[in-house]
Amino acid sequence: MFPVKLKTVYDIIFIIILAVLYNLSFSPFDFKFTIYLSLIGYFFLIYDKEKTLAMKYSFIYGFFIYLIGVSWIFNSLYDYGGKNYILSSLMTFIFISLLASFFILIGYIFNKDIRKYQKIILPAYVASLWTIIEILRSNILGGFPWLLVGTSQVNFIYNNIFSLFGTYFISFITVILSIIFFLILYEREKIYYLKYFLSIFLLVIFTNTLVFHRDMNKDKDLRVSIIQPNIKPTYKYNTKNLNEIKKVIYNMSKHSKDSDLIIYPETVIPELYDDKEDTYEKILSQEKKILISGIFRKDTNTNKIFNSMLVIGKNTSIYDKRKLVPFGEFTPFPKLFIPIASMLNIPMSNLSEGDSNSSEIILDKFIIHPLICYESAYPNLISQKDLSKPEVIVVLSNDSWFGQSLAPYQHLQISQTRALEFNKYILRAANTGISAVIDNHGNIKKTVELNQRGHLNEIFRVKTGKTPYSRFGDYPILVLIFAIMISALYLCKKNER
Known part of the structure; x- marks a missing residue:
């Protein structure tokens, strides 16, 4: 076993690697699958941790994602704001820290205590929580909808589904597939989670073959x-x-x-x-x-x-x-x-x-x-x-x-x-x-x-x-998330009786 301090250093290095993988899925790199590796690794890191440590690691994960992905904010503040290195660095640090703080809620929920949720609802519950956080981050205090998980999946296996439910739904699907794959690797009920994974994956592939809009002859x-x-x-x-x-x-x-x-x-x-x-x-x-x-x-x-x-x-x-x-x-x-x-x-x-x-x-x-x-x-x-x-x-x-x-x-x-x-x-x-x-x-x-x-x-x-999305916007994904959250709370209370 590693000493505690050395183990922490290794964990942080691992988090930095995960943050790099997260960013590699976005343009100009466009390695679509690396975000799945990043999410699987992140879930693996915090799944067996105490709540406080899971929250800390979640913040660090978010911080390095944005430090790598949106540090260009510093360029504008420094180059066109009077070349003030200290102030530009301070404002960039504060901004990135605010973005990273949204990840703390994931660590608060997803840690060793999460096993109280039934296995059928757990992946959907975590994916719903992730999607809610993306929506909040995109809208609170003016919002910053950058590096959304769904955005990375453009021109991959979801193109027609974008026109059905939009980018937040693609985030939801990407996260739920990642967490189920993690559970296949980690938990004993491998066959159960493999069936779960295949059912969602095949449904996604089938849905993506459909066309949810038609062009009229007025083009x-x-x-x-x-x-x-x-x-x-x-x-x-x-x-x-x-x-x-x-x-x-x-x-x-x-x-x-x-x-x-x-x-x-x-x-x-x-x-x-x-x-x-x-x-x-x-x-x-x-x-x-x-x-x-x-x-x-x-x-x-x-x-x-x-x-x-x-x-x-x-x-x-x-x-x-x-x-x-x-x-x-x-x-x-x-x-x-x-x-x-x-x-x-x-x-x-x-x-x-x-x-x-x-x-x-x-x-x-x-x-x-x-x-x-x-x-x-x-x-x-x-x-x-x-x-x-x-x-x-x-x-x-x-x-x-x-x-x-x-x-x-x-x-x-x-x-x-x-x-x-x-x-x-x-x-x-x-x-x-x-x-x-x-x-x-x-x-x-x-x-x-x-x-x-x-x-x-x-x-x-x-x-x-x-398209369906242009008619209904994000209401369908919000309704889905609400239904999943209510179901998760109900099943959790039922287990406690």
Whole structure:
């Protein structure tokens, strides 16, 4: 036997390996199966531990998952917040610790005491708890729906199931399969758990062969150009470069002569939008087109500043971003964090949220579902209305804040989940990349690679029709979780009698 301290060191090294395996399942690595190995190893580590130790190990597991997966937050805080290493490190540490703290609840429940639950309900109970934690983490205090288990499984064995129940359900299935496999290895009732595993796995495979939506005959072909100017923030927010940036934007539009739709990324011109701005008018004067661009705009009545999407066609429409990035676009808990945020001095970090009721932009021939950057991680922001016209999801982004990191690849993968859930094409324009056309099956058709200036042109069929997920959202998985939790509590009380 190892001494206690040495055993703890080995356990922590094992946890770090598990955290690496967890992250390897996400883009750009896309080793889909490694998240199963990570979860199985995690359950193995805490299953026979006392509650306190299981909670500690769970926190450490979550901490290293996010330290590896989202440490790019430090890049934006440091590079564009005044090069303050100590403050940037402190805020990154606090943020990652808050995310990791959600894992403590798993350790509180899943430890040596969990054997009181009947074996038939135990896997579903733990998977439900995990999914609840993902939902809470995605929504509490603004939310951070990054590195969800379900997101890692894009283009694996669940693609059609995304359109049925969404990403949280895929998280649920992935966790339940992982924990049953762990129980096959660990418990004596191996045949029982093997049957349990095979029944769920085969049901998943069968369900994935079905199609839960149909395309209507109103689909329309659309020619689109997506522009990636590749302008770094340090250059972009230097006012001396404004005219040069406008020239770049105008000149790049010349590659889109045959397009119906031209898309520029988030806040492409680093100044407040003025409807007398002639850059967009010059582009549109070439032919009859629709132009989409990210802008900053100021409401003259309230003096609030918004991160917005401008759509210019026969008429002009503006959509204001509803989900802002914590610390990047607004400061949560102002009394606590504003003194720190003011020292970092990040550009345009005092923005306001848009109207929560705003949603789709209706044009003559099709409908745009607008999402700006961080919003692409929130499927509930996409309208669930029954609309008679073909629909497309447009995502404007600016991942340049995060430098050469995992963030742009992870962000692109999140957009793939939206394409699958809603059976819609996604047109993604990102300032420094990765710009892409994603088809309704979650496949990336064309890209402009990271940190490259370029454009892409694509002709595709804009889809009509609704998926079950676009109609019902996350309600089915919430009902399922509620039923499992009630059943688990009932069976637990029954055993105690």
